[in-house]
Amino acid sequence: MKKLPTLKAGDTVEIIAPASRCTAEQLSGVKKLLESWQLNCLVADDIFGDEVFTANTDEVRFKHLKNALLHPETKAIFCARGGYGSMRLIPALAKIAPSASPKLFVGMSDTTALQLYLQQQWQWPTIHGASAPDRFSTESIAALKSLLFGATPQIEFTDLLPLNDAAKQHRLINAEITGGNLCLIQASIGTIWQLSGAGKIILLEETGERGYRVDRMLEHLRQANIFHGAVAILLGDFIGGNEADGSSLIHSALRRFAKSCEIPVIQAKGIGHDYVNYPIPLGTAAKLQLGDNLNLVCSI
Numbered sequence: 001m002k003k004l005p006t007l008k009a010g011d012t013v014e015i016i017a018p019a020s021r022c023t024a025e026q027l028s029g030v031k032k033l034l035e036s037w038q039l040n041c042l043v044a045d046d047i048f049g050d051e052v053f054t055a056n057t058d059e060v061r062f063k064h065l066k067n068a069l070l071h072p073e074t075k076a077i078f079c080a081r082g083g084y085g086s087m088r089l090i091p092a093l094a095k096i097a098p099s100a101s102p103k104l105f106v107g108m109s110d111t112t113a114l115q116l117y118l119q120q121q122w123q124w125p126t127i128h129g130a131s132a133p134d135r136f137s138t139e140s141i142a143a144l145k146s147l148l149f150g151a152t153p154q155i156e157f158t159d160l161l162p163l164n165d166a167a168k169q170h171r172l173i174n175a176e177i178t179g180g181n182l183c184l185i186q187a188s189i190g191t192i193w194q195l196s197g198a199g200k201i202i203l204l205e206e207t208g209e210r211g212y213r214v215d216r217m218l219e220h221l222r223q224a225n226i227f228h229g230a231v232a233i234l235l236g237d238f239i240g241g242n243e244a245d246g247s248s249l250i251h252s253a254l255r256r257f258a259k260s261c262e263i264p265v266i267q268a269k270g271i272g273h274d275y276v277n278y279p280i281p282l283g284t285a286a287k288l289q290l291g292d293n294l295n296l297v298c299s300i
């Protein structure tokens with residue numbers, strides 16, 4: 001398991017849009033934020049095009065992704081937003097050789113596809129998080145900066161909830177974390193970037209999906225043996241997805257799933273699409289303490 005690279009003032013980073021587009025104002029907000037951290041930002045002039053579902057054509061978005069991954073002088077890659085389209089870039093990505101030096105890759109949601117590929121095929125650790133100051137709390141953004149600049153040797157999550165009996169048994173698990181957005185992990189099944197969870201803690205989070213759809217995705221992952229060999233499942237935030245009467249069945253779906261699992265299932269607040277969105281490193285060493293004093297410590 002590799003450690004995350006870190007940034008310092010004066011480093012050059014790149015903002016790309018491998019999935020959907022954001023507004024020009026949102027892109028400017030991300031750029032201004034990074035510049036306030038004394039980083040030099042590269043943004044392609046043709047980052048946005050006229051495509052219906054994505055920020056630009058597959059060819060242009062892959063060009064930006066490839067250039068960012070292989071650029072000899074940049075230290076980090078920031079995804080402007082998620083949405084849809086990252087998985088369409090992977091067949092082309094599979095044709096290029098990995099960069100010799102890992103970079104920081106920051107994204108979430110739809111970019112789960114790229115993060116799984118980079119973790120599993122390039123052995124790069126990545127960061128599940130976002131640098132969108134208009135969408136996430138100042139506390140969340142500050143935590144991302146601290147992680148990127150190596151201001152702390154570890155990230156700790158203490159507000160954890162055990163969801164099954166296995167999570168209540170006192171034991172320590174040492175493993176790396178992988179995963180991300182539930183829909184994208186389901187979409188990985190049968191592909192070259194299918195999530196490989198053996199020996200790992202699998203993170204799952206989601207937004208805008210009703211309870212029965214969450215239940216169906218989790219059951220699909222189970223029957224596809226995605227959880228086979230995993231040591232624990234970490235559920236982040238599952239927001240939105242209310243029923244027509246305003247109620248939510250998501251908690252019931254998660255509880256049902258957790259109860260049926262033999263491995264520990266825990267839930268952590270503040271990982272996902274909500275206003276409070278703490279970054280979490282993927283592919284680095286982590287320690288999960290189960291039992292009475294649940295906590296998760298991720299190394300940087």
